Amino acid sequence: MKAQYVHELEAYKMAFQLQQAVFEASKVWPKEETYSLIDQVRRSSRSIGANLSEGWAKRRYPAHFLSKLTDADGELAETRHWIATAKACGYLNDEVSRSLGCQSDQVGGLLGGMIQKHALFCLPPEG
Numbered sequence: 001m002k003a004q005y006v007h008e009l010e011a012y013k014m015a016f017q018l019q020q021a022v023f024e025a026s027k028v029w030p031k032e033e034t035y036s037l038i039d040q041v042r043r044s045s046r047s048i049g050a051n052l053s054e055g056w057a058k059r060r061y062p063a064h065f066l067s068k069l070t071d072a073d074g075e076l077a078e079t080r081h082w083i084a085t086a087k088a089c090g091y092l093n094d095e096v097s098r099s100l101g102c103q104s105d106q107v108g109g110l111l112g113g114m115i116q117k118h119a120l121f122c123l124p125p126e127g
Contacts, residue, residue, distance in 0.1 A: 002121075006056035011110035015049040015072070018103045022079065025100065029091045037089070041082035047075040048107065060123040069118055073111045080104050 003009050022045040026038045055068025083104065087097045114121060 006053045009052070009056075009114075011107065011114055012049055012052050012056075014103065014107045014110060015052060015076075018079070018100070018107055019045040019049060021100060021103060022083070025092060025096050026086070029086065033091070037082060037086060037091075041079060041086065044075045044078040044082060048072050048079065048111075051075060052111075056121075059121055060126065062119055062122045065122055066115065066118045069111060069115045073108070073115065076104060076108055076111065 006012050019042075022041055026041060029038055049072075051068050051072035055065045055072070058068065059065040080101075083092070083097065083100050086092045092100070
C-alpha cells in the first residue's frame, strides 16, 4: 500500500524522531551556543522532514519531488556536521553521539532509497 500522507512514510517518521532527539540533546548545551550551534543544528534537523513534506506535496512533478528529496538529504548532511561539531566541543557524550549517528544513518538510508526510486512515490500526471 502506498502512503497517502507524508507522516505515513518511515523516512518522515525517522526524520521527526531525529529532530526531536537533536532538540533534547541541545537543551543542555552552553548558553553562548544558542544563536550559533544550537540554532544551526535545530534548523537543519527540522529541515529534513520539512523538505520531505514539501516534496510530498509536489510529487505530481517527479523532478521537483526529487529536488526536495535531495534537499532533505543535504539538510541531513548538515545535521551530521553539527552533531560532529557538538561532539568535538564536548557537548555530547559518546552514548548520545552514537544514538544521533545511528538515527542519522537510518534516515539517510531511507532517503537514499527514496531518491533512487523516487518515481515510485510520484502521482500520475494530471490530464
